[in-house]
Amino acid sequence: MYGEVVSASPLTPQLVRVVLGGPGLETFELGADADQYVNCFFLPDAAPYAVPFDDEAVRELPREQRPYPRRITVRAWDEERRELTLDIATHGDLGYAGRWAAHAQPGDRLQFRGPAGGYRPPADADSYLLVGDESALPAIAACAEAVPSGRPVVAVIEVEDAAGEVALSSPGDLEVHWVHRAGRHDGLDDLLAEAVAALPRPAGVVSAFVHGEAAETRAVRRVLLRAGIVEPERLSCSPYWRRGLDDEAWRAVKAAWVREVAAEPVD
Numbered sequence: 001m002y003g004e005v006v007s008a009s010p011l012t013p014q015l016v017r018v019v020l021g022g023p024g025l026e027t028f029e030l031g032a033d034a035d036q037y038v039n040c041f042f043l044p045d046a047a048p049y050a051v052p053f054d055d056e057a058v059r060e061l062p063r064e065q066r067p068y069p070r071r072i073t074v075r076a077w078d079e080e081r082r083e084l085t086l087d088i089a090t091h092g093d094l095g096y097a098g099r100w101a102a103h104a105q106p107g108d109r110l111q112f113r114g115p116a117g118g119y120r121p122p123a124d125a126d127s128y129l130l131v132g133d134e135s136a137l138p139a140i141a142a143c144a145e146a147v148p149s150g151r152p153v154v155a156v157i158e159v160e161d162a163a164g165e166v167a168l169s170s171p172g173d174l175e176v177h178w179v180h181r182a183g184r185h186d187g188l189d190d191l192l193a194e195a196v197a198a199l200p201r202p203a204g205v206v207s208a209f210v211h212g213e214a215a216e217t218r219a220v221r222r223v224l225l226r227a228g229i230v231e232p233e234r235l236s237c238s239p240y241w242r243r244g245l246d247d248e249a250w251r252a253v254k255a256a257w258v259r260e261v262a263a264e265p266v267d
């Protein structure tokens with residue numbers, strides 16, 4: 001499946017909103033999860049093919065010609081217009097996804113597989129806690145929109161500075177805490193965890209969605225489980241990326257990391 005860029009514009013200095021449309025999305029179907037993502041293929045300069053391509057066949061090519069897969073959340077799907085919105089983080093000159101988004105022009109094509117997902121705010125929770133950085137902001141925004149009406153929802157979101165904040169909406173009773181990392185060189189792994197630890201303790205059954213940078217999500221998980229704020233089965237915790245590693249290097253160690261985190265004592 002592939003989409004053609006209808007528009008690409010900065011949502012914040014760190015996030016580019018890309019809207020895809022066109023005939024390549026004819027069969028796209030969104031499932032029920034709020035955090036659905038597509039696995040996008042970003043092409044290296046040396047690619048001797050163009051979108052659409054046979055994604056099985058290109059696996060046989062030399063590494064420098066193969067596409068780079070990156071998971072990106074479906075921020076929105078407009079069923080009527082059949083347009084798919086992705087918010088993609090840029091990180092300077094680094095990263096196939098970030099660079100592609102920063103330079104995307106109407107008519108550019110992006111091929112992907114999916115969607116898939118794993119979390120929808122469950123109806124039987126008393127309140128919701130949504131935590132992450134820019135990479136998880138699209139999923140957090142989509143989850144905030146999917147909570148039951150009137151239910152308390154607290155979002156704790158790390159961005160570079162005030163310019164990185166975006167308006168979120170929710171049928172729930174939404175409270176957003178923005179955490180700024182600008183000027184911080186140490187302790188980045190604990191920024192979100194400290195902000196979460198400082199929140200008033202929510203009453204009742206909490207459903208938590210903690211996605212984003214690996215060490216940061218791990219630190220938040222520790223706070224939530226050790227303080228008994230969230231039951232383990234009510235916590236969706238996913239390390240999307242790892243500071244200092246590109247996605248290829250991260251995926252090579254991710255399974256071991258996830259096992260290590262799951263085995264961590266929480267009491």
Ligand SMILES: Cc1cc2nc3c(=O)[nH]c(=O)nc-3n(C[C@H](O)[C@H](O)[C@H](O)COP(=O)(O)OP(=O)(O)OC[C@H]3O[C@@H](n4cnc5c(N)ncnc54)[C@H](O)[C@@H]3O)c2cc1C
Pocket residue numbers: 037070071072073074087088089090091094095096097098099134135136138139239240241242243244245246247248
């Ligand atoms: C299920 C899922 C959903 C995701 N949804 C989104 C989404 O909607 N939007 C989005 O932007 N990302 C999302 N991500 C994260 C994204 O897939 C990774 O951040 C990916 O590494 C970005 O690829 P890249 O080619 O830009 O950078 P890479 O080539 O992977 O990395 C280049 C360098 O940039 C650093 N880097 C990577 N991501 C970030 C970041 N966010 N901030 C700062 N530095 C970074 C790396 O550590 C590395 O040093 C999602 C990940 C998962 C698993």
